[in-house]
Every structure is written in C-alpha cells, then in structure tokens.
Amino acid sequence: MKKVLLALFVLVVLAVAAAGGWYLRRERLVTEFAAAPVTLPSDGVTLIVPNGTGPKTLAKQLADAGIVTDPELLYLYIRREQAGPRLKAGEYLFEGTLTPAQVVEQLASGKVKLYRFTVPEGLRVEEILPILSRSELKLDLETLERLASDRTFLRKAGVPAGSLEGFLYPDTYSFTRNATAERVLTKMVERSLEEYRKADGLRKNGVKLSLLETFTLASIVEKETGQPQERPRISCVFHNRLRQGIKLQTDPTVIYAMKLLRGVYSKNITRKDLETQHPYNTYTTPGLPPGPIASPGAAALQAALNPLDCDDLFFVSRNDGTHIFCPTLDCHEAAVRKWQVEFFRNKRRQQRMSGAQ
Structure with a gap:
C-alpha cells in the first residue's frame, strides 16, 4: 500500500513539475x-x-x-x-x-x-461645404446644404442668423468615421463661438457690436486684408465710418451682393454693381450688411471687437496685399491716383513696351 501511495505521490510531483514547466514555457512564449x-x-x-x-x-x-x-x-x-x-x-x-x-x-x-480636413480663413459657406463632402468623411453635400439654412438646426447650434455663413470656423478638424453632418457642422459653429468668447474678453470699451454684428464686421475685415498686422487698423476705419454715419463702401460686400443676385461669383466689379441696390451692397446701403460674407478667423474677430485707435476713414490697396490708410478725402484721392490710376497706367505702359521689343 505504501509503495502504491509513494508511486502516486511521485506521479503527482512529476505532473506538477511538467505542468509548471509547460506554464513557464507558455509564459515565456507569450512574453x-x-x-x-x-x-x-x-x-x-x-x-x-x-x-x-x-x-x-x-x-x-x-x-x-x-x-x-x-x-x-x-x-x-x-x-x-x-x-x-x-x-x-x-x-x-x-x-x-x-x-x-x-x-x-x-x-x-x-x-x-481620425479623418481630417482643413478650412482656410475667409471662405464662403458654399466653398466650405464641398470641402467637407470631398473629405474622407464623405458627408452628403445635399444634407450639408440643407442644414446650412435649416432654422431648427441653426437655433439649436446657437447661430443668430438664417444661414451658417460666417459661423463655420476656419481650422483643421479631426473626426471619426461615423461623424454625421450635424455633428461636424455643430463642432465648427462651436469653434466659432469659442473664438468669439475669447475676442469678447478683449472687447474695447465703447464697442457695442452684437454677436451677429461682430461676425459680420470680422468677415469684412477678413476679406479686405490677408495681412494680420493690418486687421485692427482696417477695423478702426470701419468703426470710424459707422460712428460718423459714412457708408462702409467695401468691395467684398458688393461682390457678395452680386453673387446673391446673379448666382455667379465674380471678383470683377462694375460701376453698375456699385450702384445696384442690395442689403449687402455697402455702397448703396448704410451700416453693416445683414450678416457675414465669409468665415472670419480668430484675428479678424479680435480686430472687430478691439480695433486700433486711429483717425483713418479710408484705405487704398498698394496692390501687394498691403494698404495706404488716410484720415481725409484729399489723402485718399491722392492715394487712389498713385496706387490705382498711375500704378495701372504705368503697368500697361510697361507691358506695351515689353511687347514691342
């Protein structure tokens, strides 16, 4: 009997040893x-x-x-x-x-x-939505366009206007595959309102613009210059004109108005365009237009609420992305002669001379 028990004990020890060896080998393999x-x-x-x-x-x-x-x-x-x-x-x-x-x-x-897309500053809603639909998210363009003017969606998103124009913040976004059009647009609006709150924290005393007016002015500033250092001064010009009851007379609003009227976007402005009555045409309508004309970035929003202190009422393009600023009509007319009339006259003369050689 003792021999049987001893044999069983030996077998158990061997089995345990074998199992332990197998376990150690398995653990080593797993590691x-x-x-x-x-x-x-x-x-x-x-x-x-x-x-x-x-x-x-x-x-x-x-x-x-x-x-x-x-x-x-x-x-x-x-x-x-x-x-x-x-x-x-x-x-x-x-x-x-x-x-x-x-x-x-x-x-x-x-x-x-994550799937990413980037929206540059200063684009209109009709330019932004195709970027979203062409991204790897493959959002449906018709759904995006419907939501862009859906009153219920706009109210829920916190947009104080009848369109998403101006409220789709220019930035780089990342979403998972299952992101819906509603989720993406809501996030873009949230980013706009977030940057507005930051700009509002820097609001200059005396600036009384509402949320919608801020985005409207910021969108005009965004379209008028690509030079960050100029934005607060351009904003100052518009604030001065608004305060003195002078029409803003800014070309980007005319271009936007003609797009709404004709359904075709063109940067070429005619005298007839300038004289065409439209709420967005700031040559014919005093004050700010009814809403934004593009999506402004953070710098433009800050410039709208915190303009530079200046006496300027005019600015004229130097045709290199920068501007000459003027406090008086005489200064403005002189700048127009130099940088618009004479500049392009000389440019045409040089082109004729080079073509004749």
Missing part, C-alpha cells in the same frame, strides 16, 4: 511574442472592431489582418494582462512597426482612426 515587432505595410492597416467583439474574436481579426502573427498567443497575452474589459470598439489605423503589446495598448486607449 516573447508580445515584445516581437511586426512591420506593417507603408500605408498601414485599418481594422474595424465592432461593439461586443470578444478578445478571442478580436485576436483572430488582428491575425487575419496581418497586424499580429499568432491569434492564440495574443489571446493569452490579453488574458494575462486582464486587458479584455479595456479593449474598445471603433475604427483603428495601425502603422509602422508595432509589437502585439503596443497593438493591445492602442485598442485599450481607444486611439481610433
């Missing part, structure tokens, strides 16, 4: 596997992890996609690290050279794939 880098294709590998995906199924997905080499070892690693409950659903982009441990960490952190 080595988790630290072994895998080089992915140059454009990376995109993987969609649906809601409710379990660790075993996920491990197979990753192996089938070539992101890891062994689904069983990956599953064992996830179990060992107790990472299963932390793994998040979503669309992931795996790039470069990654170890399985780094792959699991990316899934646990929820670092999903």
Whole structure:
C-alpha cells in the first residue's frame, strides 16, 4: 500500500513539475511574442472592431489582418494582462512597426482612426461645404446644404442668423468615421463661438457690436486684408465710418451682393454693381450688411471687437496685399491716383513696351 501511495505521490510531483514547466514555457512564449515587432505595410492597416467583439474574436481579426502573427498567443497575452474589459470598439489605423503589446495598448486607449480636413480663413459657406463632402468623411453635400439654412438646426447650434455663413470656423478638424453632418457642422459653429468668447474678453470699451454684428464686421475685415498686422487698423476705419454715419463702401460686400443676385461669383466689379441696390451692397446701403460674407478667423474677430485707435476713414490697396490708410478725402484721392490710376497706367505702359521689343 505504501509503495502504491509513494508511486502516486511521485506521479503527482512529476505532473506538477511538467505542468509548471509547460506554464513557464507558455509564459515565456507569450512574453516573447508580445515584445516581437511586426512591420506593417507603408500605408498601414485599418481594422474595424465592432461593439461586443470578444478578445478571442478580436485576436483572430488582428491575425487575419496581418497586424499580429499568432491569434492564440495574443489571446493569452490579453488574458494575462486582464486587458479584455479595456479593449474598445471603433475604427483603428495601425502603422509602422508595432509589437502585439503596443497593438493591445492602442485598442485599450481607444486611439481610433481620425479623418481630417482643413478650412482656410475667409471662405464662403458654399466653398466650405464641398470641402467637407470631398473629405474622407464623405458627408452628403445635399444634407450639408440643407442644414446650412435649416432654422431648427441653426437655433439649436446657437447661430443668430438664417444661414451658417460666417459661423463655420476656419481650422483643421479631426473626426471619426461615423461623424454625421450635424455633428461636424455643430463642432465648427462651436469653434466659432469659442473664438468669439475669447475676442469678447478683449472687447474695447465703447464697442457695442452684437454677436451677429461682430461676425459680420470680422468677415469684412477678413476679406479686405490677408495681412494680420493690418486687421485692427482696417477695423478702426470701419468703426470710424459707422460712428460718423459714412457708408462702409467695401468691395467684398458688393461682390457678395452680386453673387446673391446673379448666382455667379465674380471678383470683377462694375460701376453698375456699385450702384445696384442690395442689403449687402455697402455702397448703396448704410451700416453693416445683414450678416457675414465669409468665415472670419480668430484675428479678424479680435480686430472687430478691439480695433486700433486711429483717425483713418479710408484705405487704398498698394496692390501687394498691403494698404495706404488716410484720415481725409484729399489723402485718399491722392492715394487712389498713385496706387490705382498711375500704378495701372504705368503697368500697361510697361507691358506695351515689353511687347514691342
């Protein structure tokens, strides 16, 4: 009997030793596997992890996609690290050279794939919406256009106008694949209102512009100059004219008015255009137009509410992106003669002379 018990004891010891050896070998394999880098294709590998995906199924997905080499070892690693409950659903982009441990960490952190688009400053809503529809988000253009003038959506988003014109903040945006048109447009409006609040915190004493008036003036400042240092001074000119009851007479509003009238955008302004009655034509209508004519950036919003102190009532383009500023009509007329009449006369003369040679 003692011999039988001793034999059983020996067998148990051997079994435990064998199991321990197997466990240690498995742990070593899992550890080595988790630290072994895998080089992915140059454009990376995109993987969609649906809601409710379990660790075993996920491990197979990753192996089938070539992101890891062994689904069983990956599953064992996830179990060992107790990472299963932390793994998040979503669309992931795996790039470069990654170890399985780094792959699991990316899934646990929820670092999903993002789709980006950039909206430059000074664009009109009709120019911005196609950027969104052409982006990798592939938003439906008709839906975007409908929302751009949908009163319910505008009210919910906090836009104090009948259109999104001027309230789609120029910036670079990142969204996940499932972003809707409503979500994207709402985010862009939120960014505009966020920058307005920052500008409002710097508002100069005596500036009484409402939120809508601020965006309207800022959009005109944005369209009048691409020079950041000029924006506060151009804003000063418009504030002075508004205060003295002088029409703003700014060309970008005429261009915008003609676009609304004709449905075609053109930068060429005729004398007839200047004389055409329209709420957005600041040559015929006093004060600010009814709303923005483009989307202003942060600097233009700040300039609208915090203009430079100046006596200027006019500015004239030097034809190089900068302007001459004038406090009097005589100064303005002299600048027009030099930088508009004589400048272009000399330019035409030089072109004729070079063509004759």
